[in-house]
Amino acid sequence: MHSYRTTRRVKHSAAKMFDLVADVERYPEFVPMCESLHVRKRSGEAEGVEIVIADMTVAYKVIRETFSSRVTIDRPKLSILVEYLDGPFSHLENRWRFRPESDKASEVDFFIAYEFKSKMLGLVMGALFDSAFRRFAEAFEKRADQVYREAPKTA
Secondary structure, eight states, rough: OOEHHHHHESSSSSHHHHHHHHGOOOOOOGTTEEEEEEEEEEOOTTTTEEEEEEEEEEEEEEEEEEEEEEEEETTTTTTEEEEEESSEEEEEEEEEEEEEEEETEEEEEEEEEEEESSSHHHHHHHHHHHHHHHHHHHHHHHHHHHTTOOOOOOO
16 A cells, blocks of 8 residues: 655644645645546535545546545544545545644644555556655645735835
C-alpha cells in the first residue's frame, strides 16, 4: 500500500485552511490531476459535522478514473476525513488536521494511503499518483495564498 504524510506550517489560520480544504467543489480549479468533482449528497450539519458524498475524476493524458468517497467535515475538531466508497482503488483514506498556532498561522497535517484494485493500473498510475499526492498539500497552501492574500495597505 502506498502512503504519504506531511505536516506544513502555513501563514493562514487553521479555520481558513480548514474552510479551503472543506470546499471540495473548488478542487478542479487547483488540485493536481483533479478534472472534475461532483457532490452527489450533502448532509445537514449536526453539531458542526457535515457528510459529503462526492465523485472525483482524476485524469492524466489519456488515463481517466472516477472514484466515489465519503468526506466527513468536522469543524469542531478542525479535521477532514475522506473514505473511499467505489472506483479503481481497493483502499483509499485521506486525513487532514489543522492546528492553530496563532491568528495568522497554523500547522496542516496531511495523510493519504491508497492501493489500486488492479495491479496493472497500480503499475501505470502508482508513480503518477505518488507524485500528485506529494504536491497536494503544497497546492492547497498556494491556493490559500491566492484566496486569502491581504490587500495592499494604503497610506
